[in-house]
Amino acid sequence: xxxxxxxxxxxxxxxxxxxxxxxxxxxxxxxxxxxxxxxxxxxxxxxxxxxxxxxxxxxxxxxxxxxxxxxxxxxxxxxxxxxxxxxxxxxxxxxxxxxxxxxxxxxxxxxxxxxxxxxxxxxxxxxxxxxxxxxxxxxxxxxxxxxxxxxxxxxxxxxxxxxxxxxxxxxxxxxxxxxxxxxxxxxxxxxxxxxxxxxxxxxxxxxxxxxxxxxxxxxxxxxxxxxxxxxxxxxxxxxxxxxxxxxxxxxxxxxxxxxxxxxxxxxxxxxxxxxxxxxxxxxxxxxxxxxxxxxxxxxxxxxxxxxxxxxxxxxxxxxxxxxxxxxxxxxxxxxx
Amino acid sequence: xxxxxxxxxxxxxxxxxxxxxxxxxxxxxxxxxxxxxxxxxxxxxxxxxxxxxxxxxxxxxxxxxxxxxxxxxxxxxxxxxxxxxxxxxxxxxxxxxxxxxxxxxxxxxxxxxxxxxxxxxxxxxxxxxxxxxxxxxxxxxxxxxxxxxxxxxxxxxxxxxxxxxxxxxxxxxxxxxxxxxxxxxxxxxxxxxxxxxxxxxxxxxxxxxxxxxxxxxxxxxxxxxxxxxxxxxxxxxxxxxxxxxxxxxxxxxxxxxxxxxxxxxxxxxxxxxxxxxxxxxxxxxxxxxxxxxxxxxxxxxxxxxxxxxxxxxxxxxxxxxxxxxxxxxxxxxxxx
DNA sequence: TTGAAAGCGCTAACAG
DNA sequence: CTGTTAGCGCTTTCAA
Numbered sequence: 001x002x003x004x005x006x007x008x009x010x011x012x013x014x015x016x017x018x019x020x021x022x023x024x025x026x027x028x029x030x031x032x033x034x035x036x037x038x039x040x041x042x043x044x045x046x047x048x049x050x051x052x053x054x055x056x057x058x059x060x061x062x063x064x065x066x067x068x069x070x071x072x073x074x075x076x077x078x079x080x081x082x083x084x085x086x087x088x089x090x091x092x093x094x095x096x097x098x099x100x101x102x103x104x105x106x107x108x109x110x111x112x113x114x115x116x117x118x119x120x121x122x123x124x125x126x127x128x129x130x131x132x133x134x135x136x137x138x139x140x141x142x143x144x145x146x147x148x149x150x151x152x153x154x155x156x157x158x159x160x161x162x163x164x165x166x167x168x169x170x171x172x173x174x175x176x177x178x179x180x181x182x183x184x185x186x187x188x189x190x191x192x193x194x195x196x197x198x199x200x201x202x203x204x205x206x207x208x209x210x211x212x213x214x215x216x217x218x219x220x221x222x223x224x225x226x227x228x229x230x231x232x233x234x235x236x237x238x239x240x241x242x243x244x245x246x247x248x249x250x251x252x253x254x255x256x257x258x259x260x261x262x263x264x265x266x267x268x269x270x271x272x273x274x275x276x277x278x279x280x281x282x283x284x285x286x287x288x289x290x291x292x293x294x295x296x297x298x299x300x301x302x303x304x305x306x307x308x309x310x311x312x313x314x315x316x317x318x319x320x321x322x323x324x325x326x327x328x329x330x331x332x333x334x335x336x
Numbered sequence: 337x338x339x340x341x342x343x344x345x346x347x348x349x350x351x352x353x354x355x356x357x358x359x360x361x362x363x364x365x366x367x368x369x370x371x372x373x374x375x376x377x378x379x380x381x382x383x384x385x386x387x388x389x390x391x392x393x394x395x396x397x398x399x400x401x402x403x404x405x406x407x408x409x410x411x412x413x414x415x416x417x418x419x420x421x422x423x424x425x426x427x428x429x430x431x432x433x434x435x436x437x438x439x440x441x442x443x444x445x446x447x448x449x450x451x452x453x454x455x456x457x458x459x460x461x462x463x464x465x466x467x468x469x470x471x472x473x474x475x476x477x478x479x480x481x482x483x484x485x486x487x488x489x490x491x492x493x494x495x496x497x498x499x500x501x502x503x504x505x506x507x508x509x510x511x512x513x514x515x516x517x518x519x520x521x522x523x524x525x526x527x528x529x530x531x532x533x534x535x536x537x538x539x540x541x542x543x544x545x546x547x548x549x550x551x552x553x554x555x556x557x558x559x560x561x562x563x564x565x566x567x568x569x570x571x572x573x574x575x576x577x578x579x580x581x582x583x584x585x586x587x588x589x590x591x592x593x594x595x596x597x598x599x600x601x602x603x604x605x606x607x608x609x610x611x612x613x614x615x616x617x618x619x620x621x622x623x624x625x626x627x628x629x630x631x632x633x634x635x636x637x638x639x640x641x642x643x644x645x646x647x648x649x650x651x652x653x654x655x656x657x658x659x660x661x662x663x664x665x666x667x668x669x670x671x672x
Numbered sequence: 673t674t675g676a677a678a679g680c681g682c683t684a685a686c687a688g
Numbered sequence: 689c690t691g692t693t694a695g696c697g698c699t700t701t702c703a704a
Contacts, residue, residue: 003452005681016691021683029689051451052397053681056388056696063431071420072413080407084434088441093453095399096432098420105424115387116339117429252618282588283618341697352675357699365673389697392680 004045013041024049063093064302065118067106067126071098074277075294079124079146082298090306092119101127113141120305122146124298125192144305146297148191149319156308156317158301160292160324162192166199167206168326169244169272169290174207176332178242178270184229184254186221186246193218196246196274215240219250226253234261241269242332248273248280251287251331270332274324285330292324340381349377360385399429400638401454403442403462407434410613411630415460415482418634426642428455439463449477456641458482460634461528480641482633484527485655492644492653494637496628496660498528502535503542504662505580505608505626510543512668514578514606520565520590522557522582529554532582532610551576555586562589570597577605578668584609584616587623587667606668610660621666628660 006024010017015034022030023038030038041047055061064087068076084094095118097109106128112118113136120142123133130150137143137155145157173181183200186193201211217233219225226245230253233240245251251273258265265271265285273280276291300320308317342360346353351374358366359374366374377383391397400423404412420430431454433445442464448454449472456478459469466486473479473491481493509517519536522529537547553569555561562581566589569576581587587609594601601607601621609616609625616623636656644653 003681006683007681017681018683018692019690022690025683031689034689048447048450050681051448051453052388052392052395053696054683056392056680056698057682057684059388059696061388071407071416072410074408077408077413080432081434084407084432093431093433093448095429096416096420097429098417111384112387112429114384117387279615279618282615284620339697342699343697353697354675354677354699355673358674361699367673370673386697389680390699392682392696393698393700395680 003050004047005050006047008045009038009041009047012045013037059116061117061119062091063095063118064305065095065097065109065112065121066124067097067099067109067121068124069099069101069127071096075275075292076124078294079298082295082300083122083302084298086299086302087306090303092302092306099126103127107132110136113143114139120144120309122301122305123148125190142305142309144301144317146301153316154308156301156304156319158297158304158320158322159191160297161321162195163199163202165274165290165324166196166201166244167203168199168324169274170200170203170207172288172326172328173242173244173270173272173332174203176242176270176334178240179209180212180215180238180240181242181244182215182217182230182233182238182240184226184233184243184245184250185216185218186250188218190221193246200244212238214238219245219253221247221249223249223253223256226250227257228253230254230257231261234263243269243271245271245273248275248277248287248289251289252279252283255283255287265331266334270334272326272332276327280329285333288327288329288332290324290326293322297322339386340383341386342383344381345374345377345383348381349373395452397453397455398427399431399454400641401431401433401445401448401457402460403433403435403445403457404460405435405437405463407432411611411628412460414630415634418631418636419458419638420634422635422638423642426639428638428642435462437463443468446472449479450475456480456645458637458641459484461526478641478645480637480653482637489652490644492637492640492655494633494640494656494658495527496633497657498531499535499538501610501626501660502532502537502580503539504535504660505610506536506539506543508624508662508664509578509580509606509608509668510539512578512606512670515545516548516551516574516576517578517580518551518553518566518569518574518576520562520569520579520581520586521552521554522586524554526557529582536580548574550574555581555589557583557585559585559589559592562586563593564589566590566593567597570599579605579607581607581609584611584613584623584625587625588615588619591619591623602667602670606670608662608668612663616665621669624663624665624668626660626662629658633658 006017006020009020023035087094099105113121122144125147149157149159217229219229251271273287273289276289280287280289304318342353342356345356359371423430435441449457458480461483485493485495553565555565587607609623612625612627616625640654
């Protein structure tokens with residue numbers, strides 16, 4: 001059966017479509033008598049306002065696009081939850097794109113901003129380059145970033161203090177007596193990688209230790225990469241006593257390598273990761289890790305972006321730099 | 337800067353909006369000369385067709401709604417990926433609702449079908465009752481179900497053969513010599529629970545063993561529930577030698593309980609779960625588990641639903657019952 | 673092959 | 689307080 005429209009309700013209630021619209025939108029200037037007539041007609045016709053008509057007229061879709069590299073990763077899922085809860089509370093819906101790290105797919109999704117399918121877009125640790133993102137921000141498109149930072153007055157960002165994460169982990173390991181600390185990094189060009197490495201360096205320097213490039217390797221943020229990086233580092237006989245991996249996935253790779261090489265954790269080597277994913281608590285020993293306020297990062301950003309979209313004047317965007325928490329567990333329990 | 341519209345392009349190219357629309361939609365009846373003029377104007381104005389106008393006119397949003405109970409659970413994430421990949425391939429977008437198992441939120445999301453925000457809706461292991469779902473299916477709304485089955489000509493469903501899962505696990509454990517097999521179920525009224533229990537019973541019967549209700553308990557599909565259920569079962573001194581948990585989360589709870597009670601797996605007791613989640617491979621011993629074709633469940637259902645939505649005649653929906661695979665690992669390696 | 677015009681369903685001026 | 693009317697941006701008859 002064809003949906004009934006506002007005009008049908010108007011006819012049935014003997015009023016104009018405008019009046020029906022007023023009732024629908026809770027306008028205060030309708031008699032309670034008229035209102036009742038209209039509501040009755042709505043009930044009888046089982047009428048529901050059509051979203052497309054409304055959206056076209058109001059030039060708003062009340063929808064936020066969210067681009068993540070992989071929806072299956074707990075890191076992203078938690079951020080999405082933060083975004084979704086805030087968005088829903090403010091009557092927004094979210095359209096998700098699992099880009100599988102393909103730039104092309106992210107770019108394609110950005111077109112939904114141009115064609116006004118979404119009112120705003122949130123990129124979660126996107127692999128797009130700054131210029132690519134900025135080319136959109138120059139238009140009157142609302143874009144927000146999570147887990148990444150771009151200096152731009154209209155692009156809100158929420159991210160963690162990665163330098164501090166690097167410093168904190170190194171400090172913790174030094175307190176446990178470690179002096180030669182290896183660092184397994186993620187993608188070389190990811191801000192997370194660069195900043196955590198920087199924090200690592202800064203803390204070493206602060207302690208009067210010299211930075212040794214031969215203790216650094218990269219593992220692309222995944223388990224296999226961590227496994228391979230550790231294997232390489234170990235084979236060089238650098239005699240480090242601790243490893244700091246830029247995320248937990250790579251720490252799992254280190255565990256695998258250690259199991260094969262007969263290295264025991266934490267007796268022979270201490271391990272600290274980042275993200276504090278669930279698995280870190282199920283392996284033996286549990287992996288010390290830095291926990292990030294992911295939910296908050298999503299929620300704060302969504303709130304800021306929506307506020308900004310609805311502001312009459314375009315206000316300067318806020319940048320949220322959130323602190324993380326080191327959770328010490330078995331993998332770094334003993335001294336080096 | 338205000339977006340340019342089709343009329344602007346028309347003016348610049350000295351044609352009518354209808355012609356621009358034809359070019360946009362690849363109509364064959366435009367001269368290549370006119371086409372070039374129009375394309376040129378589009379480029380110059382950096383024009384992008386407005387999605388709302390198009391949608392209102394065509395009465396389609398090219399959007400699929402997806403309701404999951406929790407986006408953070410790997411089970412759901414994998415299904416979403418299957419849906420999304422197929423949907424994107426067919427030019428559809430997906431709008432996600434993480435209902436957190438709140439019925440009210442699911443119901444609210446269903447209204448997006450009524451107001452035509454989405455063209456179709458997929459419920460993943462929804463907690464809504466059959467009548468609630470059917471009340472929507474009676475209208476001309478496209479609804480599909482995953483991980484659940486409703487007999488209705490227009491509701492496509494994809495789900496696993498849960499009875500077979502129950503039978504297979506029991507058979508496997510019996511082959512390992514187990515005769516008294518405890519079963520920790522999920523929510524008592526979930527189809528997954530009921531059917532897996534039924535399979536468990538059938539296989540016992542087939543082997544000439546009697547069903548013992550005192551070996552059954554429930555753990556609500558979560559780790560804590562599994563922990564508590566096992567603790568209860570164990571304290572009854574029933575002397576079972578194996579536990580079949582209706583999902584892996586509860587198996588993890590069993591591991592925790594066994595660690596506390598000093599029971600060693602698999603020597604004292606064998607454990608088999610369902611879902612084959614990642615963590616099952618990181619605990620010691622690895623947990624035997626039944627792997628479900630989640631991605632395929634999502635993909636097949638999305639394909640069927642979209643096909644159905646676009647069919648001129650409303651065809652009967654298909655039901656997809658997919659087979660699962662038991663992955664035997666350390667937790668059920670030894671005999672009982 | 674192209675254009676004129678109607679209308680998808682809704683809201684918001686403006687008038688009464 | 690309510691109705692009339694003009695679009696939001698697009699597609700699609702129908703006519704030329």
